[in-house]
Amino acid sequence: MKQEQCSVIQTEHLTRNFGAIAAMNDLDLEVNKGEVFGFLGPNGAGKTTTVRMLSGLIAPTSGKATIVGLEIGRDNRAIRERVGVLTETPGLYKRLSVVDNLLFFAKLYAVRDPERQTEQYLRLFELWNRRDDLAGTLSKGMRQKLAIARALIHEPQVLFLDEPTAGLDPEAALMVRKLIETLRTKERTIFLCTHNLDEADRLCDRVALFKGRLLAVGDPRELKERLYGRRTVIHLAEAHAGLEDAIKLPFIKKVERMDNTLVISLSNPEKENPLLVNRLVELGAEIQFVKELRVSLEDLYLDLMEENDATD
Amino acid sequence: MQRIKVIVFKEWRESLRNKMILLGAIFLPLVMVGASLVMVYQGRAIEVPGAQVALFNTALMYFLIMPAIIPVAIAAYSIIGEKEQASMEPLLATPISDSELFLGKALASVIPAIGLTWASFGLFLGVCILLVGEIPPHVLNPPWIAVIFGISPLLSLFSVGVTLLVSSRATDARAAYQFSTFGILPALIPLIVYTSKKTLVNLWLVGVEGVLLIVASVIVLYFAIKVFSREQILTRWK
Structure with a gap:
């Protein structure tokens, strides 16, 4: 009712x-x-x-x-x-x-x-x-x-x-x-x-x-999160070979590395980012910037359209 | 009823700002009244009875062309104008019913046509008295009155029905005007026959014309109303 x-x-x-x-x-x-x-x-x-x-x-x-x-x-x-x-x-x-x-x-x-x-x-x-x-x-x-x-x-x-x-x-x-x-x-x-x-x-x-x-x-934000999850981007001063494998924190879903940038998928970045940053510092990483990766509605839209066309 | 009135007044307000419609509504009746007066003025002095009758019948015919032609321009623009301005959909999104919209559009064309025809006839009678000193008895008799007050409105109604039907398929006001004028010609055939007759228009002829027009109008309006549904307008009209 x-x-x-x-x-x-x-x-x-x-x-x-x-x-x-x-x-x-x-x-x-x-x-x-x-x-x-x-x-x-x-x-x-x-x-x-x-x-x-x-x-x-x-x-x-x-x-x-x-x-x-x-x-x-x-x-x-x-x-x-x-x-x-x-x-x-x-x-x-x-x-x-x-x-x-x-x-x-x-x-x-x-x-x-x-x-x-x-x-x-x-x-x-x-x-x-x-x-x-x-x-x-x-x-x-x-x-x-x-x-x-x-x-x-x-x-x-x-x-x-x-x-x-x-x-x-x-x-x-x-x-x-x-x-x-x-x-x-x-x-x-x-x-x-x-x-x-x-x-x-x-x-x-x-x-x-x-x-x-x-x-x-x-909700546009929920949709983006549902499809892409929430991701934190960390820019390091220099590339650390094997760093992504060394982090080993239980809440991390996925880590991708492109040169000196890490893209890390998390479920609760507000709570998990400080722990993540501490861990990276412990591992000797020199952090320059930390930010949330924002996916635009356009990315979501285009991916869904592409998926739909492929299904059809 | 209120919504029909609102549509009628909106159509008139727009028509008054449309030079094509305005000039047509002013000049056509004046030309027709002038031509009728010439016929009656010449006819009054002719001694040959057949020729006089033909001239008087021709004068009467002008008063039947008017109610058929005047509404064509108004009705054609009222539909084509909506198409050109893409204003039909916002109008259809209001609580107005299909029949109210149809009646509003039809009356906005029929009322000025009938009004102008009757006003022109009044002007004709007035000038006739001034010119000839009297109204010839063959002019103001029961068949003439039946034609002016009975057949004219029917012709306007038929004409509007044809125009609304044609306009639903046309995209250009001039094309709609031309095709509609062509479409109403059959209704004028009996009038053309009058003028070739050597006998005066009589009530029997007027009656036959009236019955034919009622049948034709019912058929045309039936199809026009069918075409005038929201679904048809939004999905089928060009």
Whole structure:
């Protein structure tokens, strides 16, 4: 029961085929309330199809899913009232003003005081001064901000963001990323589709890596640890032949040596590193630097994709 | 109902900023009213009964081209514009139902077409009185009134159905406009037949045209509504 209260998105064997092509196959997923969940996959992997299914826009071929306790297919309209969607392209009405774009959606969502809500969001997103300009005259970054404001205008419980920084220059992308950071609340769940792994690493509490099917789910740090373990890198002043064999500490999982650098796999580096350093000093090693080897989400992603392609 | 109204007003706001639609909506009725007035003005003095009838029937035909042509540009842009701006998906992500969206788009085209046709007819009658001193009896009679107030809305409805169907497959507003205009031509055939007749348009002819249009509209709108589902729009539309 407690689990059900926390989980806002649940999918079971969710599958969508287009003819003979499976855009999403057998997706089992659980996204909790208030988390920023990254959905990572290459282009054409089924991200948009998944968002469309989860936001009640298209039906799955098989399987089922619930969003805030509502079943897709059966409660689509109620789902659409409770979710906000930022599509891959902003999709603004270029001949309408900034304020008219937002007001139109506020009215469609039957927001209680659409004018006030529109003003509030335009001020929040620093677009109030441009309210009477045509949406077509805004910069790409501004358009994206307006599109995000549109997705939020009805205060949705779940926000789907499909490639929010795709096609933006670094400055605009940073602006949008900062904006997403500010959208984190305990009440709002953000489902972020991206192939920008750095973005996912920075923003997401948990990520799912997939390509047509789910490959891995978890906290980015946990995932990296699960797949690669935790490793400590030690730079020595000079190479010591046979040092790796001489260490002999019970907690060490693996030692690799490249010239004067040791890469040591540990399970609890916080506790084990001091012991390790003492042991190396005892063995006469002159330590220059000790640091943790950080694997990027990109490494993890590429390895998983490669593994998946090899399996297929 | 509220959401239909919101869609209709959004479409109008966009149409008012589209020169192609705006100019078409202003000039086409003026040209048609002008042409009708010429027909009636010439017809009033002609002694040969057959020729007079043909001229009056032709004047009436202009008031049937208007409700068929005006909504084409509005409806074509309302769909192609959404495609070009990639704005359809955010719209479909709102709680609006498929039927509300369809009705909103259709009414946004049908209402101005009917309104402009009736306003043009009013202008025509007014100028007719100024020019001729009276409205010729063959012009303001039951068949004419039935055509203006009964057939015109049906023609608009049929025209919008055809345009929405064509636009769902087209990617360019001009192509959609041209193909839709071609698509509504069959509905105008009975009118072209009127003008070649030597007898005045009568209620029987209007009735036949009305029944044919109702059947054609039901068929076209059935397919248009089927095409207008979220699933179809997102997965099948070009």
